[in-house]
Amino acid sequence: MSRLLGPRARLLAALLATCGLAMPGCAGSARIYSVPFVRTDFPPQERPVNTVEASEAYYWLGEDGELNIALRQHSSPLFGLGFESEWTMSLVLEAMPAGSQRLYTLDRQSVRTLQVAGPIRQRGASLMGVAVIHAERGRSIEGRFHANVRQQNFAFLAGWSPDIRLAPVMVLAGTFHAVHDPERGRAIRERTESDDFGRDQEAPPVILIPPMN
Numbered sequence: 001m002s003r004l005l006g007p008r009a010r011l012l013a014a015l016l017a018t019c020g021l022a023m024p025g026c027a028g029s030a031r032i033y034s035v036p037f038v039r040t041d042f043p044p045q046e047r048p049v050n051t052v053e054a055s056e057a058y059y060w061l062g063e064d065g066e067l068n069i070a071l072r073q074h075s076s077p078l079f080g081l082g083f084e085s086e087w088t089m090s091l092v093l094e095a096m097p098a099g100s101q102r103l104y105t106l107d108r109q110s111v112r113t114l115q116v117a118g119p120i121r122q123r124g125a126s127l128m129g130v131a132v133i134h135a136e137r138g139r140s141i142e143g144r145f146h147a148n149v150r151q152q153n154f155a156f157l158a159g160w161s162p163d164i165r166l167a168p169v170m171v172l173a174g175t176f177h178a179v180h181d182p183e184r185g186r187a188i189r190e191r192t193e194s195d196d197f198g199r200d201q202e203a204p205p206v207i208l209i210p211p212m213n
Contacts, residue, residue, distance in 0.1 A: 027181075028057030028140070030071045032089070032174035037148060052087050057178040058185035059141055067093040067133065069143065069178055070188035085117040089172075090189040091145065092199065097135045104131045109199045111147050112192035113172070121154035123197060124172075125164060139180045146173040160195065 032052040056072040069091040076084050090112045093104045104110075111126030129147030136142075150167040152160045193199065 026179065027055060027184075028177050028179045030054035030057045030174055030176035030178075032071070032087075032172060034173075035171050037169035037171050052174075054087070054089075054176070056184070056188070057176045058181040058188070059178040060180060060182035060185050061096065062092075065095045067096050068185060068189060069093070069176070070185040070192075071176060071178075072188050085115075087113075087115045088188050088192050089113045090192040091131065092189075093131060093133070097133055100136060101132065101134050104133065105129075106131060106145070106147050111145075111149060111172070112189075112197060112199070113149060113151075114192045114194070114197075122151055123154075123160070123192070123195075124149040124151040124170060125197070126150075127169060129172075140177060142175070142177050144173075144175045146171070148172075 030052075032054065034050045034052070035048070052073050054071045054073040056074075057069070059067065059069045062068055071089040071091075073087040074085070092110055096102075106126050106129035108126060108128075110129070110131075111124070113122075113124040115122045127148040127150055129145060131143060131145035131147075134142040149170050149172050150164055151170050152162065152164060152167050154160050
């Protein structure tokens with residue numbers, strides 16, 4: 001059959017076999033929206049909703065069969081490394097869907113995020129949420145999620161603050177098309193879990209602040 005195909009057709013067939021059918025790119029893609037759960041101010045320069053267009057989305061299965069998903073957006077401006085920016089997110093779910101689709105409940109171990117933009121560093125850990133995964137035939141999966149995430153900021157002298165149990169909540173919602181790549185995916189997950197932000201330690205209890213009278 002390959003003899004009947006021209007050089008361009010054979011190259012296209014090889015790319016489809018490597019990247020998966022009907023994929024937007026070999027590295028996958030994602031679009032994520034974020035908005036504060038509560039606002040106490042809304043200055044004119046602040047966007048109503050922030051959007052991240054991730055150019056990398058990977059998935060793989062862990063040793064215990066858990067489904068791992070890693071998203072990344074990276075930009076390197078011409079001004080130098082000091083202006084480089086990176087947004088990463090890792091999502092750990094239970095096993096792959098038994099059928100074509102599955103609904104997952106997110107908890108405090110499900111999501112980790114890390115954003116670096118020059119001297120600014122922010123990270124987040126999920127509080128609750130949901131995710132839906134579509135696993136059709138082939139080497140790619142599609143999904144969408146909605147998560148409440150507690151967010152910390154990094155300062156040179158103070159480290160990460162505030163306490164993650166008291167940190168402000170952001171709402172993250174998005175869609176993704178992920179390709180199978182354990183090596184690249186694990187590297188992103190490790191990045192989001194750096195500075196003792198992993199999932200192996202016991203999740204701290206949530207501190208609820210009673211409303212003021």
